[in-house]
Amino acid sequence: MIKKPTATTPGQSTLSIWGGEQDYQLYERSTQVPVVHSVSYGYDDIDTWHKVALEEEPGHIYSRNTNPTVSVFENKVKALEQAEAATSFASGMAAISNIFGAFLKPGDRVVSIKDSYGGTNRLFTEFLPRLNIEVVLCDTLNHEEIEKRVREKCTMLYLESPTNPSLKITNIKKLAQVANECGALVVVDNTFATPINQKPLNLGADIVLHSASKYLGGHADALGGVACGSEKLIKKLYQYREINGATLAPMDAYSFIRGMKTLALRIERQNQSAMTIAHWLSQHPKVEQVNYPGLESHPNHDIAKEQMTGFGGMMSFSIIGGLDAIKKVLPKLKLAHMAANLGCVETVVGPPLTTSHVECTQEERAAAGIPEGLIRYSTGIEDVEDLLADLEQALSYA
Ligand SMILES: *Cc1c(COP(=O)(O)O)cnc(C)c1O
Numbered sequence: 009m010i011k012k013p014t015a016t017t018p019g020q021s022t023l024s025i026w027g028g029e030q031d032y033q034l035y036e037r038s039t040q041v042p043v044v045h046s047v048s049y050g051y052d053d054i055d056t057w058h059k060v061a062l063e064e065e066p067g068h069i070y071s072r073n074t075n076p077t078v079s080v081f082e083n084k085v086k087a088l089e090q091a092e093a094a095t096s097f098a099s100g101m102a103a104i105s106n107i108f109g110a111f112l113k114p115g116d117r118v119v120s121i122k123d124s125y126g127g128t129n130r131l132f133t134e135f136l137p138r139l140n141i142e143v144v145l146c147d148t149l150n151h152e153e154i155e156k157r158v159r160e161k162c163t164m165l166y167l168e169s170p171t172n173p174s175l176k177i178t179n180i181k182k183l184a185q186v187a188n189e190c191g192a193l194v195v196v197d198n199t200f201a202t203p204i205n206q207k208p209l210n211l212g213a214d215i216v217l218h219s220a221s222k223y224l225g226g227h228a229d230a231l232g233g234v235a236c237g238s239e240k241l242i243k244k245l246y247q248y249r250e251i252n253g254a255t256l257a258p259m260d261a262y263s264f265i266r267g268m269k270t271l272a273l274r275i276e277r278q279n280q281s282a283m284t285i286a287h288w289l290s291q292h293p294k295v296e297q298v299n300y301p302g303l304e305s306h307p308n309h310d311i312a313k314e315q316m317t318g319f320g321g322m323m324s325f326s327i328i329g330g331l332d333a334i335k336k337v338l339p340k341l342k343l344a345h346m347a348a349n350l351g352c353v354e355t356v357v358g359p360p361l362t363t364s365h366v367e368c369t370q371e372e373r374a375a376a377g378i379p380e381g382l383i384r385y386s387t388g389i390e391d392v393e394d395l396l397a398d399l400e401q402a403l404s405y406a
Contacts, residue, residue, distance in 0.1 A: 118165075357386070
């Protein structure tokens, strides 16, 4: 067993490193969590096997259900989100679709925002209506409309803040309170903020979820998702996932455990660098608009300041000349991948056309208010001076 940390309320870096690992029975005194690739777990007697199967004793039966490596990852996220329980999934989208599968039935109504992640939006517009589940998508910044729709009828309020790629902010605390009064389940996608910058459960959400493929892992080398909440809700979700089969693979869980050791450290750096870059961009003559919740010019900067402890590494900005200009500028960046992911140690850039809104048509992007000439910028942990110099030289091609 690893020594238990002594501080009564460990800080975020301590939890990133030690969270979920204290109670783990280490293999052969290894200090690191091993990757358990076993599909099942053998027993010497039927009675013990039966007790574990009935969850009367701790242990594992079959890795579609639980796996020791995967459990450590879940417990680490649980510690950081200050939740009672957590369960994991094969991807962020698996987390989202399993939440819908576990908690919605025909005749229910989901209230959400127009700016949710492209894949989530696709579930809203195409797949849930097919199951006779009504979905009401409100203008993300119109809190009165969201409140009104929740009060009319709502089984689940589904929020995301900040949003992808416009970095809009919704008031989680205020809207969760209305939804709670109406008996609706409040679900928040916290992928962009991470538990380091925002804790939706403390703001009144019932379930918080992540695409672990982004910041939690942080190295763009593993796909997974995770959801946290009360014992009761997570048990229901786990029981659905266990049968549904969208299980996180042990090797990916290991990559997340390893990546998360530096989560607080990475986020701290990304918060700082993104703020510097957002300020710099907002003064650049070729830049039209910068969307970053840390800027005072951001329409919901006040709400962001209230519900976040840092503004994150994600921003988006548009440059003069639209899509044609970004086709010239982005390939010139030397310190950025042009790719669809985000939240990793390297800087990553791309337009919504090939990233967040690849599932949408040009008309749908226009209707969602997403300019074709927007650049989504995921700040990496490179030296900020180098990132600024790289942007400067690339922007000269606009
Ligand atoms: C990437 C992403 C998802 C989907 O996660 P995957 O792991 O790619 O399935 C969901 N929500 C947000 C905000 C994301 O950025």
